[in-house]
């Protein structure tokens with residue numbers, strides 16, 4: 297029986313832990329937060345079919361309990377040494393672990409919308425993020441403005457914190473376009489008379505069913521798509537939000553008032569990424585995400601022997617991709633430990 | 635008084651709160667497929683009227699949805715209703731019927 301430390305008990309960490317435990321390995325999950333399950337725990341429903349997120353994360357959390365994995369929450373790795381095929385990890389709780397392999401599945405964090413100041417998050421009422429909207433929906437399946445009214449006009453802003461050199465993130469977060477379309481539909485399902493807009497630069501409907509969802513948003517729900525990046529938000533005289541963009545397909549500036557603005561915040565490397573990269577001596581790209589040694593075939597292998605990578609710590613991924621990647625990482629580790 | 639050549643420019647900005655929302659609602663009623671346009675421009679590129687005049691069907695439909703309807707009546711006169719645009723549209727927008735719907739709205743309002 298070999299000992300494996302998994303750093304990050306989100307979707308990737310939990311799934312890989314399960315596969316490794318089933319093979320009879322001794323798995324320890326080290327999680328920075330006080331709960332397991334990762335970011336998806338804050339989500340209400342998933343694209344493209346509005347499946348309840350809990351249907352996905354509850355079984356993952358449960359299987360770790362059933363497998364009797366050792367889970368250390370509120371814990372981070374402070375330092376890592378590698379000698380004689382053993383990784384010696386010092387944890388924030390003072391404990392030292394000697395393990396045969398390490399899986400880094402530290403995931404992502406949601407972009408902090410305060411950093412995009414011109415979009416008014418934390419400044420104006422009723423500017424919320426896509427993650428906030430999920431939390432609101434999870435609680436009571438209804439959405440109200442701060443004045444307690446049903447929103448009559450809602451705009452979704454794509455690419456907040458992504459594809460934007462001004463915030464230092466030049467990459468696409470991949471899942472926010474389809475999330476915007478899903479959430480736009482959900483608003484229309486709640487309030488069929490509301491006018492809903494998506495302000496996009498490019499619509500990246502990359503996966504199966506996504507294009508159908510986009511069409512459904514237009515055809516069945518009458519969501520209006522405007523190609524143009526939001527330039528700024530201001531309070532209007534009637535205490536709503538005035539937004540300005542260019543209608544780039546029209547070639548003219550465009551403005552209108554909304555009751556609620558939803559910012560589609562992207563994915564960023566976690567705050568731990570830098571420390572982990574230094575301690576394990578592994579590669580990060582310019583975007584800050586970890587880079588495997590081979591992007592096409594051996595995508596779970598890091599530069600350091602016995603240290604493996606899985607999930608969104610390597611860049612934006614959806615849930616199915618994360619789970620597949622975690623299983624692949626577990627398989628790679630099993631072969632390595634043979 | 636001498637003319638100094640000063641003028642006040644009208645704002646170019648499209649203001650969805652002030653624009654004509656009536657026409658687009660009616661067009662959507664008469665031909666709902668206007669909603670599924672993705673602005674690809676295939677219709678414009680295939681349109682004979684576009685080759686010889688400024689007539690741009692993609693943009694004309696956008697003008698309708700943005701409520702910029704001031705010149706619409708004159709614009710649609712250039713269409714010959716040949717239906718080529720409809721054959722080419724990748725989304726299956728009934729473009730010809732959109733144009734007919736617009737013209738019907740003008741007759742209704744008379």
Ligand code: SF4
Pocket residue numbers: 454455456458459467468469470471472473474498499500560562
């Ligand atoms: S998925 Fe869409 S919204 Fe998200 S960063 Fe990419 S283009 Fe922007």
Ligand code: SF4
Pocket residue numbers: 677680681682683684691712713714715716717718719720729730
């Ligand atoms: S029906 Fe009108 S818009 Fe369409 S291709 Fe013919 S002339 Fe052009």
Ligand code: SF4
Pocket residue numbers: 670671672673674675676677678691692722723724725726727729
């Ligand atoms: S071809 Fe169809 S989808 Fe493309 S711009 Fe024309 S109407 Fe819209």
